[in-house]
Amino acid sequence: MIKTSLWLCAAFLLAMTIGPVTFAVAQSGRPDDADxxxxxxxxxxxxLTRDLAGIGAKEIGPVRAPFARMITAVPTGHAHLIKSGYIVMPASALALICGIKVKETST
Incomplete structure (x- = not known):
């Protein structure tokens, strides 16, 4: 009985982990409306610091994560980072994972 419960818990945790990771990987490389x-x-x-300075991107946020940086960059800078081999995810995709709906503005 305990063994079955452990397997069910493990399957649930695996499913809860794979969903957001798969979504994030699917969104990586897409341009963001807010840049x-x-x-x-x-x-x-x-x-990365050198590459960001080279494309004119700016780091935003009060703290830096140990494995990632949040930046603002023009679309050509976004494409340059992807060509340089970085994994780039739009912030709107991160907001969707967290349950935040981003409203699009009409210009």
Missing amino acids: IYLVFETRGSHR
Whole structure:
């Protein structure tokens, strides 16, 4: 009985983890309407700092996560980061994972 409960709990936790991760991977690389992105650092921090300065992107937020940075960049900068091999996720996708609905503004 306990073994069955443990397997059910493990399956539930796996399903709860795979859903958001799959959604995030599917959204990575897409442009964001507000030009705000989450850039994951898989290499050295100094290289990303140099690349961000080269494209004119600015880091936003009061603190820096150990594995990622939230930035604002123009669409050409977004494309440059993807070509450089970074994993770039639009901030609106992160907001959707957290349950925040982003209203689109008409210009």
